[in-house]
Amino acid sequence: MKMRRVVVPIQEAQTGMLLAEEVRNAAGGVLLTAGTELDEAVLAGLCRRGVECLVVDRPDPRSETEIAEELARMEARVRHLFHRHRGNPELQLLMQAVLEYRRKALA
Amino acid sequence: MSPALSRETVLSRIADLPALPAVVGDILGAIEDEAETVERLVGRINADPVLVARILGAANAAAQGGRQRIGSLMDAITLLGFDRVRQLVLMTALVRQFQPLAPGFDPTAFWRHSFAVAVCAGVLARETAFGEELAFNAGLLHDIGQLLIVVAFPREFEAVLARMEALDSDIAEAEREVLGLDHGQVGSILAGCWRLPEAFVEAIDGHHQPDATNYEAYSNIVHVAEVLSYALDIGTVPRSAVPALSERARAHLGLSWPDVAGRFGEIEARYRAACLDLGF
Numbered sequence: 001m002k003m004r005r006v007v008v009p010i011q012e013a014q015t016g017m018l019l020a021e022e023v024r025n026a027a028g029g030v031l032l033t034a035g036t037e038l039d040e041a042v043l044a045g046l047c048r049r050g051v052e053c054l055v056v057d058r059p060d061p062r063s064e065t066e067i068a069e070e071l072a073r074m075e076a077r078v079r080h081l082f083h084r085h086r087g088n089p090e091l092q093l094l095m096q097a098v099l100e101y102r103r104k105a106l107a
Numbered sequence: 108m109s110p111a112l113s114r115e116t117v118l119s120r121i122a123d124l125p126a127l128p129a130v131v132g133d134i135l136g137a138i139e140d141e142a143e144t145v146e147r148l149v150g151r152i153n154a155d156p157v158l159v160a161r162i163l164g165a166a167n168a169a170a171q172g173g174r175q176r177i178g179s180l181m182d183a184i185t186l187l188g189f190d191r192v193r194q195l196v197l198m199t200a201l202v203r204q205f206q207p208l209a210p211g212f213d214p215t216a217f218w219r220h221s222f223a224v225a226v227c228a229g230v231l232a233r234e235t236a237f238g239e240e241l242a243f244n245a246g247l248l249h250d251i252g253q254l255l256i257v258v259a260f261p262r263e264f265e266a267v268l269a270r271m272e273a274l275d276s277d278i279a280e281a282e283r284e285v286l287g288l289d290h291g292q293v294g295s296i297l298a299g300c301w302r303l304p305e306a307f308v309e310a311i312d313g314h315h316q317p318d319a320t321n322y323e324a325y326s327n328i329v330h331v332a333e334v335l336s337y338a339l340d341i342g343t344v345p346r347s348a349v350p351a352l353s354e355r356a357r358a359h360l361g362l363s364w365p366d367v368a369g370r371f372g373e374i375e376a377r378y379r380a381a382c383l384d385l386g387f
Contacts, residue, residue: 007372009380011168047169050188053376081337081349084275090354091334097368098338105372 004060006105010047013054015039021055067106074102111287112260117296120259124207127301128200130155134193135244135303145189152180152196161199162192165384190240197244198222198385209257211268215387216344217254221247222381223342227332230370230377235328235360242328245310248303249329252294252311260286277350279315291315317356327356339371341378 005020015038023032023046031049036042038056046054062070078098085091130151152158159180166183167176177183184192206214225246232242257264263286271281279289295312306325313319313326314333320326330353336342337349 007376009376009383011380011383044170047186050191052191052380053373055372077340081340081343081347084348084351088352090357091349091352094334094338094349094352094364097364098371101368101371 002060003057005055005057007053007055009053010043010051013038013043013046013056015043017054017056017058019054020057023051023054025049025051071103071106074106075099078102111285112263112293113287114296117255117259117288117293118300121255121297121300123259124255124297125204128204130158130196131200131204132301132303134197135248135307148193148196149180149184152192157203158196158199161384162187162195164386165191165195168383194240194243195384197247198381201247202385205251205254207254207258209261209264211265212257213344216342217250218385219382219387220336220342221250222385222387223336223339223378224249224329224332226341226374226377226381227335227339228328230374231328231332231335231360231362231367232324234367234370235324235362237324237328241306242325242332245307245325245329246332248294248298248307249311249314249333250290250294251297252290252292255293255297256282256286256290275348277315279350289315315350317353324360327353327360330356331360331362335367335374339374341375 008017017038019032019034019036019038022030022034025031031046031051032042038054078095082091082095085095130148133148133151152162162180162183163177166186170177170186177186187195202218208214225243228246229239229243232239256267267278267281267285270276270285271278274281279291282289291312291314295308298308298311309320309322310325310329313322314329317326317330334349334352337347340347
């Protein structure tokens with residue numbers, strides 16, 4: 001099955017998930033490398049070290065049509081959120097950053 | 108229409124709101140003074156079963172992978188860390204105390220928005236090497252003026268909503284037109300009465316008009332954080348729209364959107380975590 005990369009809060013992390021990115025502590029030291037499988041001991045350790053979020057790969061059951069529909073809904077919503085600022089270059093930059101982020105996250 | 112609000116009318120109605128919970132005053136006033144406050148805070152939490160339950164709930168959710176249940180407050184503090192516990196206590200105590208009922212006002216939406224701005228402010232502060240906890244807390248409190256407006260001036264609040272709808276404008280703009288003051292200005296009067304540290308008074312006061320005030324970082328951080336929370340669609344409602352951004356505030360913080368974009372996923376996850384922890 002296709003995988004999808006997501007950031008999850010530690011409360012939603014589950015055993016069996018695979019880390020898509022390394023986990024670092026506040027000082028920047030690597031605690032776990034990408035590819036590590038989460039088990040109970042790993043999760044408890046991360047929690048004790050104050051790690052709040054993880055990047056993991058999750059199975060993605062959506063069809064191509066569903067993905068396309070989701071993308072269209074997302075674009076419409078982002079454009080609505082920014083609709084007061086069509087002529088503002090600064091906020092257009094932010095809107096482009098959000099659109100790019102969402103396209104990557106949804107595709 | 109009743110006369111516009113003045114500082115005096117606002118001051119005369121502050122007692123319409125419940126008092127600031129003592130535990131909130133402790134936490135906000137004592138960030139720099141941690142060692143001495145741990146014992147006092149633990150004492151306060153232990154005297155309040157709702158706070159204890161919230162912290163144990165969050166600790167057990169965080170430790171869901173492990174087999175042992177977290178049953179004591181001290182174990183929960185060890186697991187979550189004192190910073191997280193302080194944050195949870197602050198959010199729980201504020202949400203519990205301030206649930207005003209008024210036409211057109213949704214307390215759950217209000218607190219979700221406050222969490223969203225708090226999370227964005229915390230992350231932006233870290234990116235710009237300012238105090239993460241102070242920024243988070245300022246974000247959490249940034250709209251407290253609105254609580255007073257809906258409680259003490261509900262008719263005027265309805266007029267503000269109608270104006271905002273008619274003009275498709277920011278709420279702060281509609282408030283300045285209808286009331287003469289926006290909720291940031293009202294909130295700063297409230298924060299002053301509650302004797303919150305000056306950094307909060309300033310951050311709350313200037314968050315919709317950072318260019319009109321001359322405040323330092325935290326006012327700018329909360330302003331940019333609010334824009335970012337709408338841009339990321341967290342803590343929003345269907346009709347929400349991104350408010351005006353002060354380019355000066357963003358530039359002053361030295362933030363660039365491409366850099367901030369690297370934090371979007373983390374911001375969304377932290378916002379979700381805050382809602383989960385608070386049972387929203």
